[in-house]
Amino acid sequence: MRQVLVCQYTNCLANGSAEVLQAFQQQAEAIATVVDCGCQGQCNMGPTVRVLPDEIWYCRVKPDDVPEIVQRHLQHGEVVDRLLHPRLHPNYL
Numbered sequence: 001m002r003q004v005l006v007c008q009y010t011n012c013l014a015n016g017s018a019e020v021l022q023a024f025q026q027q028a029e030a031i032a033t034v035v036d037c038g039c040q041g042q043c044n045m046g047p048t049v050r051v052l053p054d055e056i057w058y059c060r061v062k063p064d065d066v067p068e069i070v071q072r073h074l075q076h077g078e079v080v081d082r083l084l085h086p087r088l089h090p091n092y093l
């Protein structure tokens, strides 16, 4: 089962990561383990969401983005390109 880490540290919280965490808890619990985590070192690009074991980093995630991540990535293993962190995934963009 995949793990979805949703940063709950200050910068990400200030940009709405509590709502992002809540959306994942509501929509992804049956298919992934949702974890509230500390700072992931990508504070200026938050809310930061990291999917393991794929090591995929999504940035500036909003609650409205969560259904797409759940359906495409968690259900079908397809990366959501438009939300990828550009510095950590330069080859996708």
Ligand code: FES
Binding pocket: 007, 008, 009, 010, 011, 012, 013, 038, 039, 040, 041, 042, 043, 044, 046, 047, 048
């Ligand atoms: S506060 Fe979320 S990555 Fe640092």
